[in-house]
Amino acid sequence: MTPDSCEGCLRHAFLIAHLAPRIAGLLGSGNRRARGLLGLPEDDLIAAASGRRVQQALSFLDALDVELERDRLAEGGFLALCTHAPSYPARLRDLADPPAVLFGAGRPETVALLAEEPAVTVVGTRRASPYGTEVAYALGRGLGACGVPVVSGLALGIDGTAHRGCLDGGGVPVAVVAGGPDVVYPRRHRSLHERVRETGLVLSELPPGTAPYRWSFPARNRIMAGLARMTLVVEAADPSGSLITAEFAKDLGRCVAAVPGRVTSSLARGTNNLLKDGATPISGTEDVLDELFGVGVRPADGLRESGPAPSDPFLRAVLESAEGNDSVEGVAGQAGRGVAETRAALGRLEADGYLVRRDLGGWERAGC
């Protein structure tokens, strides 16, 4: 694969990687957002970020052999698209500071798919509740099954779960990471990172091998917001990195959507506030598809695996009352038979795919 990038852009990208620790020091721990910094031209960037070590940065640029780096990228099978490349995602050009080069690991044809299909960015908290996890998975799976690329950050919690859902739904995941595209972070997502590379694409504005920095997380959020037509926040506290992504999307004039959460839960404060500010409420894959393509244009079919409702009236009654009842006695009371029979019915409904069991007790209906 020939890296599709010009010399100037590559120099810029490698300069940012070189200055990454300096940028981290510059921003300190308070204001973590490198607003506008990354878009500066070479000289200004050096002046702004390198401080007293201007000479060091300049000699780094002098020593940088772009041809050699290009060969190395090609050797590693990495993708490198600069802003001047025809296949550079057009939507990213809307950003005030589009990444000079987009490095990628995975299937190159995904780039073309991103141009054809409107993608959805699904983000959310790393400390997800079971509810958030479930919704993120279901949405990822639903969108994946309908051929909508799911962009996310490969972080713990909602991000990773959305990707997992997308992969399980047979879709194409696109991960935008804070380090180099080959750097697995967090470590726990090693296998997920691999799966995403196999079926989709892992993107980053930092060259392969670069470690993630605190500032590069909000920085990559702008890329996520830029790549997709819609940014969907599944569960977010306030403040939260996902809200930064939503803000970028709003600034770009893209659609911002959120999944409503419990008003008493601090984990849902961010998303509920987004909804108050006018974000599109999302309660399922269908809502996303309607928003992207227009109502009913692309139906979310092929998702429900369970067939028609069970024919046995008792089974139907148990199915109806299984959700929302924490205890088996409750289900039995509503369905009107003893616990042993109700247990048998629950076991049967689960075996037949109508119900899934929640982690420590309780059942809920399969599919979303």
Added chain:
Amino acid sequence: MLAAVATFTLEGVRPQEVTVEVDVRRGLPTFTLVGLADRAIRESRERVRAALLNSELYFPQKRLTVNLAPAHVRKAGPGFDLAIAVGLLAASGQVPVEQLERWALAGELSLSGQLRPVRGALNAALGARRAGYERLLVPEANAPEAALVAGIEVSAIPSLTRIADMLHGRWTPQAARPAVPDPAEPPPEAPDLADVHGQDDAKRALAIAAAGGHNVLMVGPPGAGKTMLARRLPGILPPPSFEEALEITQIHSAAGIANGRLATARPFRAPHHTISAQGLVGGGSRPMPGEITLAHRGVLFLDELPEFARSAVDALRQPLEEGRVEITRGQRMLDFPANAIVVAACNRCPCARPPDRCACTTLELARYQRRLSGPLVDRIDLVCQVEPVPAVELVDDSRESRSHSSDVRARVVAARRRQLARLAGTGVLCNSDMDARLTRRQVPLEADLAARLLAIRDRIRLSGRGHDRVLRVARTIADLEGREVLVERDIDEALSYRLDAWQRVAA
């Protein structure tokens, strides 16, 4: 002069015969005790001296040597007092020795010469019978317990003077009456299942657990009644047979918690979650039975299972698999019986609030559930939920469909009888003890049922082990319902109790 007297000590819960040899000869008046005796035994010299003098017997001012044989076994406790005293009497010619060869004795002395009860009298009686002694002499307080053993004469001895009289033929003790509970007297009131309002699901699970010997996990918030339910499990298990009761009494006698009578109820042990591995499975420099052994033939309740030390729960592996605990200390190896049904309880999540107010993240949940993995959870066959009963139902006594422990027990006994008949000759007594091979042989499924289960396996990601567990539980359900051939309902119900469903943890 030399005399030898037989007595018994405890090796764990097993009786170990010890021969007390006493040598009395001329020399400087000394009193030496050899044979790996602990402090309590060495102190018995003082008790023996005072007891002899206070009983108006003669304490020889000679060179006295007492040896406890076998000399390599470490001995502990005050139970040797009586044997040493009687040995001294015999060796100094104060009592005839002929009968002592055929008798064994055990007891602690008070300074006045009265006899005090010892731990493990029942064990001593079993050991003495096996060793072929005709008569066992024990303190009065131990006699009813020791007399439970048939085939050996047990004599209750009040004091040292009486033993001397007895050996001289001047006094004959009455035969001790075994402490078998009077059939006319009703057994002590056990907690009844009917005391628990609602909770039909947990009651059903407990009935299945009792019928098949399955371990149970109860999930629910604090205060929902998990402990109350668990306490009622011994009452629905079949009453212990005489042999089982002897086993239970023997263990409790060795641990010093017996009430001096034959155990009529199965034990219920509920150790606190701060217990150590040693406390749970037994051990110590003088190995003592652990909670799992004290719960032998009964129920071990582990409330707040995730709070138990990992090492303690993991130590349950061997007892759960083999029904016994093996403890190696120095050169000795002891084994304790440890065959109990384990009932564990935990909350649904670390915050323990109802689902609609729970604020736990998936990470916290995953961490909580990870603490529930390991050998114990691998042996749990049934999970049930215990939700708080609505207040209306708590005060409402009109819905009197509540079943009493005695009714449930009758069904459990019938189910056990079916199992015994089916499993005859396999060495296994109940469904939960069947291994994988036996399960597949003993739980044959009709072709369409087998095909259905096979189809389900993939959908719900049932492991091989999980599959066998479902079969075993289904077998027990069928036994409880009085069916010899499994029907679909049994499998369905068993599926709903399985644990591995929530073992897949979202990261």
